[in-house]
Amino acid sequence: EAQVTQNPRYLITVTGKKLTVTCSQNMNHEYMSWYRQDPGLGLRQIYYSMNVEVTDKGDVPEGYKVSRKEKRNFPLILESPSPNQTSLYFCASSSGVLASSYNEQFFGPGTRLTVL
Amino acid sequence: GDSVTQMEGPVTLSEEAFLTINCTYTATGYPSLFWYVQYPGEGLQLLLKATKADDKGSNKGFEATYRKETTSFHLEKGSVQVSDSAVYFCALSAYVIQGAQKLVFGQGTRLTINP
Numbered sequence: 001e002a003q004v005t006q007n008p009r010y011l012i013t014v015t016g017k018k019l020t021v022t023c024s025q026n027m028n029h030e031y032m033s034w035y036r037q038d039p040g041l042g043l044r045q046i047y048y049s050m051n052v053e054v055t056d057k058g059d060v061p062e063g064y065k066v067s068r069k070e071k072r073n074f075p076l077i078l079e080s081p082s083p084n085q086t087s088l089y090f091c092a093s094s095s096g097v098l099a100s101s102y103n104e105q106f107f108g109p110g111t112r113l114t115v116l
Numbered sequence: 117g118d119s120v121t122q123m124e125g126p127v128t129l130s131e132e133a134f135l136t137i138n139c140t141y142t143a144t145g146y147p148s149l150f151w152y153v154q155y156p157g158e159g160l161q162l163l164l165k166a167t168k169a170d171d172k173g174s175n176k177g178f179e180a181t182y183r184k185e186t187t188s189f190h191l192e193k194g195s196v197q198v199s200d201s202a203v204y205f206c207a208l209s210a211y212v213i214q215g216a217q218k219l220v221f222g223q224g225t226r227l228t229i230n231p
Contacts, residue, residue, distance in 0.1 A: 042205060042221035090159055107159035
């Protein structure tokens with residue numbers, strides 16, 4: 001089954017304790033992206049990657065890191081989490097990056113993170 | 117920059133009522149427009165899309181028409197069901213560097229349908 005998976009689904013942590021949220025897709029997609037969802041703000045893009053070893057900042061990258069060493073995986077790293085990073089996080093992937101045509105983005109189930 | 121504005125929720129309706137969720141956008145160029153739906157505890161799913169002016173997207177009884185003159189993409193359904201209860205997001209595709217696209221989302225509208 002074609003899907004985007006995220007782990008963990010729920011996480012409660014404390015300020016300053018490094019954590020990683022994993023994202024994996026089995027569709028051989030080139031493009032992957034991380035979003036955070038906050039009430040009243042919709043989804044905002046944190047980072048995106050157009051291919052292996054190619055990443056770039058989205059709209060709200062502060063406090064986050066990403067890596068893309070393999071095509072299928074795109075982990076989100078919080079080196080020193082703070083309470084304002086409490087949010088619902090979504091990973092997404094799509095098959096193309098060209099602006100000439102839109103390729104549907106497939107979303108993971110989400111990771112609810114609470115930073116105390 | 118590009119932006120999307122949705123009507124504020126929550127919206128509560130009775131089963132079989134008519135639904136409209138308003139969405140307007142600001143964008144440079146000619147974006148594609150989308151409605152995504154998020155059921156409780158799940159990720160976002162594409163509900164419908166329209167890629168150019170006057171296109172109508174439709175799926176599962178929902179419809180939305182790309183109106184360039186009013187920069188709108190309102191979601192409608194003639195007769196809602198309890199199973200339509202979810203959060204609905206309007207979004208547009210925006211260009212970023214090197215030809216990549218990203219989605220710009222509205223704030224979401226929570227819809228609850230009562231039996």
